[in-house]
Amino acid sequence: MENNGGEAARPKVAVVVFLLNGNKVLLGRRRSSVGRNTFGLPGGHLEFGESFEECAAREVKEETGLDLDIHKIEYLTATNNVHSSPHPLHIVTILMRAIQADPHQNPQNLEPEKCEGWDWYDWDNLPRPLFGPLETMAQNGFNPFPPAPHN
Numbered sequence: 340m341e342n343n344g345g346e347a348a349r350p351k352v353a354v355v356v357f358l359l360n361g362n363k364v365l366l367g368r369r370r371s372s373v374g375r376n377t378f379g380l381p382g383g384h385l386e387f388g389e390s391f392e393e394c395a396a397r398e399v400k401e402e403t404g405l406d407l408d409i410h411k412i413e414y415l416t417a418t419n420n421v422h423s424s425p426h427p428l429h430i431v432t433i434l435m436r437a438i439q440a441d442p443h444q445n446p447q448n449l450e451p452e453k454c455e456g457w458d459w460y461d462w463d464n465l466p467r468p469l470f471g472p473l474e475t476m477a478q479n480g481f482n483p484f485p486p487a488p489h490n
């Protein structure tokens with residue numbers, strides 16, 4: 340595969356966040372070309388020199404206005420996805436978890452060109468269609484919530 344500049348295309352790195360609030364997770368319907376109209380997580384591309392946690396906090400702040408405690412953002416897993424439409428894209432996605440610090444702080448739709456709006460959804464009653472790679476994870480039984488503590 341080639342980029343327009345004639346150089347070989349390379350994979351990109353994205354960081355997305357399962358932001359949890361009780362038994363709910365924050366999702367928004369995408370307006371971006373990749374996965375348009377599907378429900379996806381807040382997040383975006385890793386910038387040069389950033390840690391996963393820094394990228395997660397920055398993207399959540401830019402897209403929703405919510406402040407995450409950088410020390411409480413955890414790595415969960417990674418996926419490797421090759422999309423052919425709307426254009427060739429190979430993306431390695433790092434999936435992080437954060438717990439909503441102030442349950443009364445509401446997400447704002449700060450990048451309305453990229454998203455229709457943010458809302459909290461029950462993991463057991465997710466909105467559809469989900470962004471493809473997220474649907475695959477859900478169907479495989481992935482659950483972003485921390486295990487219940489043993490007594």
Ligand SMILES: Nc1ncnc2c1ncn2[C@H]1C[C@H](O)[C@@H](COP(=O)(O)OP(=O)(O)OP(=O)(O)O)O1
Binds near residue numbers: 371384453470
């Ligand atoms: N569950 C998911 N929800 C949303 N995006 C996901 C998910 N899994 C993987 N991604 C990928 C698809 C996107 O190509 C990639 C980057 O996120 P996206 O929201 O499209 O970028 P962005 O426009 O916010 O980033 P930037 O502003 O850094 O370019 O993350």
Ligand SMILES: [Mg+2]
Binds near residue numbers: 381
């Ligand atoms: Mg984004």
